[in-house]
Amino acid sequence: MKPVIKRLPARPDLAHLKKQAKQLLNDWREARPEALERLQALRVVAEPVSGVDRAAQRVEAAPRLSLAQLCLAREHGCSSWSELSAWVTVRRQLSEDPARRLQHWLALVYPGDVVGSLDRARPRLAAQMLEEEGTAMLGEDPWLACAVGDLETLRRASSRDPAWVHRPGGPLALPPLLAVTHSSLVRLPAFAEGLRDSLRWLLAAGADPNQTAGSRWPPASVAAPSNEHALTALYGAAGQHGDAILTQLLLDAGADPDDGESLYHALEHPDCLQPLLEAGARVAGTGAIYRVLDRDDLLTLRLLLAHGADLNEPPPQGAAQAWPSPLLWAIRRGRSLAHVETLLDAGADPAVRTAEGLDAASLALQYGLPALAERLACGAQPAQSRLSARFVAACSCGDEPAARALLSMQPGLVAALSAAELRLLPEMAALGRHEAVRCMVRLGWPIATPGGDWSASAFNQAVFRGDAEMARFLLAHGADWREVHGFGSDALGTLSWASCNEPDGIGPGPDAGDWPGCAAAMREHGMPAARPDPQDPDALLIDGRSLEFSDEVCEILLRLP
Structure with missing residues (x-):
């Protein structure tokens, strides 16, 4: 039942x-x-x-x-x-401010870059609220009808004013096509066909498939949208909601596949990616080749390469600058031999070098990937003339006996390592490479060295992943919860954000996602006790700071003395 x-x-x-x-x-x-x-x-x-x-x-x-x-x-x-x-928040808002119920509903239907918030759309709640509140709150507004796929209301609006399909309107000042394709209700079977039929009808009525609106992502807003970042109808269909039918309808009507957003975000929606590429979407220069290597997705990598991905494309701004080619980025991300073979077969140059001058084979050894290194050296054993390079490779492989033997030959090896080599500790932590982390720490790597995508210590990386086993090991060997990362906070802030948001793609490991375990480890290793914040029922006070955590983490922090 x-x-x-x-x-x-x-x-x-x-x-x-x-x-x-x-x-x-x-x-x-x-x-x-x-x-x-x-x-x-x-x-x-x-x-x-x-x-x-x-x-x-x-x-x-x-x-x-x-x-x-x-x-x-x-x-x-x-x-x-x-x-x-x-849903509790929405219900209370409706009770306290019923006059704004339409605004509350729209904030559930559309993502933050449409409504001017940092929140994501919640289509199930939007549908539930519509069922409870009734469709009367939408009235005869055709732009609101676009949000739910109410084709009859669209037709009535056109009988009164045929030109409405060409201009923005409604509470969010959206062009009609964007009001349809950015509606998260397309993810629900009860609304999907109505939204698709509405798009067909609007296109047939002459609506421009390249309608745009400025992004409202803060600090922009509905009242003052961004002039630099445009939202397109195609981006809503392919990038935001991954609806292949909406995507194909727009492309067939002449939507520009090179809108700067759709291809990159459609990497997570293969059914939309293929039609974008077939319509001529440009891969080179979009950063898509780097993004696909962030994920273990060999089929999509091959698809991008078959449609003109540039193997010499410079990386996006930021941390990627140290690995200035897709091949080097693949090694840094720990991608498989099959990924590297695919890049080489497509013409990637194994002689390309990092900002520190390492070729691809040497970088693979540095990251503890000897099989990749051998392939990149064309089957030969990659040369490692420097003792320090051999030491780093042994540590990254988690081969502590070999690393200790090398250290005995030159006791000052760790002190002589370059900044890039020292950053391998947080890199290994971010990848969940336990044996490498243990080896490096035991042999004297500076434990608080920042690195990775967000300039964070190994301990911050472990807490972000919810890797309680690694966090305990690092704390036992001198890590400190006060270690500051690139966003200006410390491991307590990392615990707060990660436990509340449960980030995707945190990688392998049996303890990944165990933020309560990380909280217990931090408390047991000297982090001050927590108490409820009398000013905020959802927050705890720790070391004079008010922070929110997941309920499981709160339970642990309040329970421990």
Whole structure:
């Protein structure tokens, strides 16, 4: 039987829902049958095996607050605790300021660069709010009708004023095509066909497929959009929401595939990437070749190369400048031998050098990738004339006996390492390379050396990944939670941001994503105790700073003395 969805009251209290989740967690720990049934009914834990006594079966998942919260979220029709928290906020806003309900709804339908916020769109909540509030709040506004794919309202508007399809309007001052293609409701089956039909109709009515609007991403706004960064209808279809049908409709109507955003963001949407490339989207100069090497996506790499990706393209501004070619960037990102073979087969030059003068084979050795190094040296053993280079390679491979033997031959090796070589410690931490990190730290690498994409120490990198095992090791060997990173905060700020946002692509490792474990390690190694912030019910005070954390991290920090 499908579980009955619970409705939130008019003024829901998130603190009350948090208490319910903690009670469910306690009941789960005590193996109360009703708690296990709730968890199983919402597929938070595995269903019991048919024909076996329920009492004799063990729930495979260990009791965790995040899973109890997920169960509560699903009971209220939300896909995650984050979504339920956002829905609570929306419901309270509606209760306290009903006159702005349309603005609240639009903030759920469209992403931040359309509505002027830092928030992402939440289509499920937008649909739920529309169901509860009713479509009457949209009125006969054709631009609002574009957001939901209400084709009949569009037709009525054109019977009154055929020219409306050519101009921006509505509460967000959007051109009609952008109002359609940037609507996140296209991700929901109940709205997708209506939005696609609306786009077909608008194009047939003569709307320009290259309609644009200035980005509203802060500090820009709806009232003062950016003149430098344009939003296109194609970017909404292909880059924001990855809808292949909307993308193809626009391309068939003559949308410019080289709008500066669509191709780069469509890397995550292969069904949209292919038609963009077939329509002539330019790969060279977009940074897409570097972006695809950030991800383990060999098929997309080959697709970009087949459509003119430039193997000599200079990197984007920032950290990539030290690795000035896609081949070097692939090595730095720890991509596979197949990735490197693909680049070489396409004409990548193995003699290309880093800003420090290393060729590709030497860089591969420096990053602990001997198989790549051998291939780049055309099957020969790559030459390593300097003792320090051999020492670095041994450390990056996690070969501590070999590294110690070299260190015994020249005890001052670590002190003589270059700045680029010292930055390998945070690089290895960011890649989740435990053995390399242990070897480097044990042999005297300066533990607080900043590096990586955001100039952060190995400890900051471990906390960002939620790698509690690595974090504990680093703390035990002298790392400090006060180590400052390139964004001006320290590991406490890293813990706050990462635990709340749970970043994607944090890499391999059994402990990746264990921010509560990182919090416990930091507290056990001298970070001051936490207490609730009397001025902010969602924050904790630590060392005089008010910060928000995930609920699981808060629980750990408040529980530890």
